[in-house]
Amino acid sequence: MLLRITGLSTxxxxxxxxxxxVDNLDLFVEEGETLAIVGESGCGKSMTAxxxxxxxxxxxxxxxxxxxxxxRDLRTLSDTEMQQLRGNRISIIFQEPMTSLNPVFRIGxxxxxxxxxxxxxxxxxxxxxxxxxxxxxxxxxxASRYNDYPHQLxxxxxxxxxxxxxxxxxxxxxxxxxxxxxLDVTIQAQILELIDDLKREYGMGLILITxxxxxxxERAHRTAIxxxxxxxxxxxxxxxxNQPLHPYTDGLLSSLPQRAKPGSPLATIPGQxxxxxxxxxxxxxxxxxxxxxxxxxxxPPPLRERGAGHFVRCWKHA
Amino acid sequence: xxxxxxxxxxxxxxFSVKPGPFARTLSLKAVNGVSFRLEEGETLGLAGESxxxxxxxxxxxxKLLTPDEGEIIFRGKSQDSFTARELLSFRKETQMIFxxxxxxxxxxxxxxxxxxxxIKIHKSFVSAGYHEQIVALMKRVGLNEEYFSxxxxxxxxxxxxxxxxxxxxxxxxxxxxxxxxxxALDVSIQAQIINLLQELKVEFNLSFxxxxxxLSVLHHMSDRIAIMYLGAIVEMGTTEQVFSHYLHxxxxxxxSAVPHLEKQDRRKKIVLKGDIPSPLDPPSGCxxxxxxxYARLEVCxxxxxxxxxxxxxxxxxxHFCLNLGD
Numbered sequence: 001m002l003l004r005i006t007g008l009s010t011x012x013x014x015x016x017x018x019x020x021x022v023d024n025l026d027l028f029v030e031e032g033e034t035l036a037i038v039g040e041s042g043c044g045k046s047m048t049a050x051x052x053x054x055x056x057x058x059x060x061x062x063x064x065x066x067x068x069x070x071x072r073d074l075r076t077l078s079d080t081e082m083q084q085l086r087g088n089r090i091s092i093i094f095q096e097p098m099t100s101l102n103p104v105f106r107i108g109x110x111x112x113x114x115x116x117x118x119x120x121x122x123x124x125x126x127x128x129x130x131x132x133x134x135x136x137x138x139x140x141x142x143a144s145r146y147n148d149y150p151h152q153l154x155x156x157x158x159x160x161x162x163x164x165x166x167x168x169x170x171x172x173x174x175x176x177x178x179x180x181x182x183l184d185v186t187i188q189a190q191i192l193e194l195i196d197d198l199k200r201e202y203g204m205g206l207i208l209i210t211x212x213x214x215x216x217x218e219r220a221h222r223t224a225i226x227x228x229x230x231x232x233x234x235x236x237x238x239x240x241x242n243q244p245l246h247p248y249t250d251g252l253l254s255s256l257p258q259r260a261k262p263g264s265p266l267a268t269i270p271g272q273x274x275x276x277x278x279x280x281x282x283x284x285x286x287x288x289x290x291x292x293x294x295x296x297x298x299x300p301p302p303l304r305e306r307g308a309g310h311f312v313r314c315w316k317h318a
Numbered sequence: 319x320x321x322x323x324x325x326x327x328x329x330x331x332x333f334s335v336k337p338g339p340f341a342r343t344l345s346l347k348a349v350n351g352v353s354f355r356l357e358e359g360e361t362l363g364l365a366g367e368s369x370x371x372x373x374x375x376x377x378x379x380x381k382l383l384t385p386d387e388g389e390i391i392f393r394g395k396s397q398d399s400f401t402a403r404e405l406l407s408f409r410k411e412t413q414m415i416f417x418x419x420x421x422x423x424x425x426x427x428x429x430x431x432x433x434x435x436x437i438k439i440h441k442s443f444v445s446a447g448y449h450e451q452i453v454a455l456m457k458r459v460g461l462n463e464e465y466f467s468x469x470x471x472x473x474x475x476x477x478x479x480x481x482x483x484x485x486x487x488x489x490x491x492x493x494x495x496x497x498x499x500x501x502a503l504d505v506s507i508q509a510q511i512i513n514l515l516q517e518l519k520v521e522f523n524l525s526f527x528x529x530x531x532x533l534s535v536l537h538h539m540s541d542r543i544a545i546m547y548l549g550a551i552v553e554m555g556t557t558e559q560v561f562s563h564y565l566h567x568x569x570x571x572x573x574s575a576v577p578h579l580e581k582q583d584r585r586k587k588i589v590l591k592g593d594i595p596s597p598l599d600p601p602s603g604c605x606x607x608x609x610x611x612y613a614r615l616e617v618c619x620x621x622x623x624x625x626x627x628x629x630x631x632x633x634x635x636x637h638f639c640l641n642l643g644d
Contacts, residue, residue, distance in 0.1 A: 040504035140592075154593045155368075184367035184531060186590045189575040193589055211505060214577030218584070241579060255509035257538035258579055262557065265516065266509035266538070272474060 008065030036220035091166035097158035108146030228284035235310030329388035363540030413486035417498035419478030476507035555632035
């Protein structure tokens, strides 16, 4: 087991109250496996990623839980130990490459920085390795591109540089947080293909955070669906997408134009995501759920296994 | 022939750009010879990647920009020869819905005033009274009438998009251009807004031009589709023709790149090499030839292919169209 998270809760203390952005979350990733985390904005999927990286911004903090990575609990590590891990054993790629790259440094040097820091390589070797990485992620004429600044590259090229940077130290776990949302479809296909190839080459685990269920269907072994800070359903991707058990998963899937007859009205999920500030005694989805029962608004449903590795948090399946 | 609602005849638009403080001024061809007709009650979907000129085309059609060449004819009259009065009525009959529901609403205006502003400008009052007129619009798009005096920041993205739609509907337009109307919204909210637009189209007999990069949204909403690449239409036809019997290699690649839920819908991925070329320095011949898996350089790199009707109502700009063999 590469990564196992148990009972993770990340809360934000605001003047108005406590925001339970991630609430009692369990998940795991095996070596060489792709786990997709799916959900709408504000469901806590990015905060889960930042919690793993130890980068939760103030006023947020991890209040409980265990994040076991390669057998060590990341929450017990010191800042220095975390720094030695970040960008080395665990890497992350963000949605917008322009804001993640430093605009005043050459892209090659930004890739080499990780190698100098973590691998203590001599400058010349680090530069050679960085060039190799640029070549590997498909940047044409890497030797001349090495000296480019981020603004000289297109969005797709910048995302390739981010990937080169994230993978330069051959991490065991890569977290990709909406890596292609800012890109066009043909470029998205290139980048996803590249991430998949490199994942196979290095045998690393991948957490793919996305809202695009098409991407999930094509790329992920297992899928976790998040709603209001909780995982409401998780299991093998095939099962979650083709035999969804949770009414939210079902609602999401049937609201996609891809599954509807052209021109016909799409199925919708009524209402909106609840405010995380409110104390929700029952199921977070019950206000919008077509199958709700009296129990749903009073008691939180437990996560139950229904089928091999297929878990759902719903009273209908409890 | 039936008179079209809107017709674009060979329109061109360039912008001057200066890439650096000491660089020469270059001309960027954003729209490069676009022609099409839009009939009453029709929805035309404009697809293309960023930089393909689809948003510029939308602005040209609404006369927010003036074409350098070519003309746009609305209800039989060229935009160039509009009198002041005709221009005013054109502004009333054509409306726009924007992508970003956050930056397209004035944060210091109340919802009721935002929706009512076009009514005041165009003096398009109905006998029921101004306030009732706005409340009726708000109800129609699914907004609670209690929201009348609230400000935009109090609303979610989906609700803001409803406000933008109510504002566009306020003056009973004929044509609505929607530039990426749902791309900033979450999946479950997207479906609500798509449904609303479809209902309104029938109810008010609207014509739509929908600009989007999400092909599944266009497939669902459009009667006809135009695919743009580097400022020009490379393929145009009915939704069925473009999605099931596409002719242009770019359309094929674009369709194959869309991630699909269902295994049987997945096509073999044609991963295009490289990025869209810079419109500052467009390739010679066919603009798609450097990325095209079928390009024959002796022809494609030399002669730009014209947009021609290859089948009834199905146009493509390619020397070696796909799927044409009988």
